[in-house]
Amino acid sequence: MASSAELNIGQKLNEGKTKQIFELADQPELVLVQSKDQITAGNAARKDQMEGKAAIANKTTCCVFKLLRESGIKTAFVQQHSETAFIAAHCKMIPIEWVSRRVATGSFLKRNPGVKEGYRFAPLKMEMFFKDDANNDPQWSEEQVLAAKFSLAGLTIGQCEVDIMNRSTVAIFEILEKAWATQNCTLVDMKIEFGVNVKTREIVLADVIDNDSWRLWPAGDRSQQKDKQVYRDLKEVTPEAMQMVKRNFEWVSERVQLLLEPQASGRVVVLMGSTSDMAHCEKIKKACTSYGLPCILRVTSAHKGPDETLRIKAEYEGDGVPTIFVAVAGRSNGLGPVMSGNTAYPVINCPPLTPDWGAQDVWSSLRLPSGLGCSTILSPDAAAQFAAQIIGLSNHLVWCKLRASMLNTWVSLKLADQKLQACSL
Incomplete structure (x- = not known):
């Protein structure tokens, strides 16, 4: 990997609760995504430092994006740069969180009284949330996303683009769900974000996918949860409690590497x-x-x-x-x-x-x-x-390639139809 000096890191483009984005001065099509040791909950209503979290989060994200990229999913990820940072394609982020749910739990139960925890969604339950910390990231409908007419890197987000993100979110969840099943771990739900690649103007999976992004229940048992929900549920943040949270994050980062390894030959x-x-x-x-x-x-x-x-x-x-x-x-x-x-x-x-x-x-x-x-x-x-x-x-790795191939075929047809309709106008 190149050193930070060799990368010629430029100005900071953005900073969130858990990461910073820097431009690469001589490579405008790329950025450096630098993780932070900060852990937050409730839109930073709770905020703490967790030593080593940046390295754990970066390791998790890099492994997940490698799995998705090798499967055939288009992502912004390019390569890991250091223990705490990775290089990605420069994207203009679409301010929508796409949430996919396999099991009913958490905020879904509060918004949908009467649904019992553990209810299994088949097909997946899809939800969208507008990224707006001041208003606690309100849930949006598809109509609201279309009405917003987001325009990023020369691409206007219309029905075709929303459909592509929707279909991609399902495929990404199913690929990671299949991979985590090899570790006897249930992927309960997950949130992801997309961006528009400034060079290609393609919609790609961007941001990060780490232990803040999902719920993971080993053996399908909520009492064994290994995700950030453990931190959210703390009644009191003590050094001992933070060590427990860190151990859970480390557990995930160790096992996520195994997702890149085939469980069976053929x-x-x-x-x-x-x-x-x-x-x-x-x-x-x-x-x-x-x-x-x-x-x-x-x-x-x-x-x-x-x-x-x-x-x-x-x-x-x-x-x-x-x-x-x-x-x-x-x-x-x-x-x-x-x-x-x-x-x-x-x-x-x-x-x-x-x-x-x-x-x-x-x-x-x-x-x-x-x-x-x-x-x-x-x-x-x-x-x-x-x-x-x-x-x-x-063999989950072969299955993942098949699943991504299905998605890419669907997207190519969708884009071909969009192009044809544009020519007919």
């Missing part, structure tokens, strides 16, 4: 009947790589060398790594059915169909003897996606 083995199918198989491998899946290419023919086909199968069954077999065979596809009849692992047919006989050849992949369960997917990209969906059931 791989895809592509079997091709001939090297003439190599281009088709390379497309499958490239798509697998985009999901973080190891992909191995092998050549074997179930018709011409069934014993070798079964030997290769046994090679990948014998090391205990969960495996998806993809059979690439045109004309008469015996490869997929033979594999499916001799392994308990999933088998996907992905035949390389040709214009001349493809309509007839595909039936050898579709019409199977009884007792065989291999699926048939014609697109190499789709075959890789299906393999990722299977492995994603036990």
